[in-house]
Amino acid sequence: MSNYTNFNKTLAQRFIKYAMIDTQSDPSSLTCPSTLKQKNLGSVLVQELIEIGISDAEMDENGYVYGTVPSNSDKKLPIIFFCSHMDTSPDCSGENVKPIIHDNYQGLDIILPDDNKIVLKLSDHEDLKHQIGNDIITASGATLLGADNKAGLAEIMEAVSFLMENPEVKHGTIKVLFTPDEEIGRGVDKADLKKLGADFGYTVDGETLGSIEDETFSADGAILIIHGVSTHPGFAKGKMESAIKIISEVIDTLPKDNLTPETTHQKEGFIHPVSIAGQVEQAEAQFIIRDFTDEKLAEHGLLLTKTVEEVMLKYPKSAYELKITPQYRNMKQVLDQHPKIVQYGIEAIERTGVVAKQQSIRGGTDGSRLSFMGLPCPNIYAGEHAFHSKQEWVSVQDMEKAVQTIINIACIWEERG
Known part of the structure; x- marks a missing residue:
């Protein structure tokens, strides 16, 4: 098991930094990415990957970010990728996002300061009842938060940083893929799978703590x-x-x-x-x-x-x-042919002390299409809730468990290699 901890609060800081960058995609645009501002976040991610030690980190002309965590194992192992998307939904403004950390949540209504009609109530958000004592991040009431899917970005980046800093944690080659335009259904339209060079992967774009989704619409x-x-x-x-x-x-x-x-x-x-x-x-x-x-x-x-x-x-x-x-098509048609991918994902979640929830998603992910492009790709939770709305929120502690899950996936594939 990984010994990842977040004592220095870098995970929350990463997420807040990403959330404050406007990356809203535009379904009426014919360009890729649909909005150039998505590349602003892409540039930040590339720079951070380089600082972490990912020497091949790059963003291509279409706004896709790639990078490689080199293997530190003597075993011949499959190449795994982790994927999250950089854009936020066109359904709600993502401009001038002001993230707020609500420390030590105690179940009371959270009234957002920029619009006191926007209230997070325990009765409206079932998963909040599991967050007592945790730290909740929201926006200010004027915009969405962008946890969909900047929580996933921050979690992957944090896991990559941990693996690079802790060479005693054995793993095979790990690829990262950050995509534009997922929210408008074009997330992998121009992904360079040859450059990615992976065998399969996991999107980090799910909701509830412990969930792993192997079935989509x-x-x-x-x-x-x-x-x-x-x-x-x-x-x-x-x-x-x-x-x-x-x-x-x-x-x-x-x-x-x-x-x-x-x-x-x-x-x-x-x-x-x-x-x-x-x-x-x-x-x-x-x-x-x-x-x-x-x-x-x-x-x-x-x-x-x-x-x-x-x-x-x-x-x-x-x-x-x-x-x-x-x-897109239901990725279960592909994933059922590769059961270890989901099984190891479940084990990775449960190693964090969380009960894994294998479930279906009433939607699609980049993984839906990637699965049919030859890269089987279930979806693991990022902890995002009430996405595409001004009530969007994420728990810092759930995000920490997601980071541990990503690291555990890498370790399990090395152990079983």
């Missing part, structure tokens, strides 16, 4: 364009077919009591409109489609298609385009 995206008929509204009787109203009718016709994010949980999937825009003549809606099996995902896509076709029968002068595009 399978995911498709859909774009529906309606071509309506526009005329002067004063002379429109029997002529106008409004694309706005047609696309609204499609959305209204889809199920409301099931197959929606707000009515589903656990292993239930959904069809979810995420944006709508347009005029009378043409309107467009974007959807995400999610489920845990490819078969159910296909059924949801077929339901959307049939719904559009049925609505369009009422509007014979109008036309539509519907394009459904694969986004």
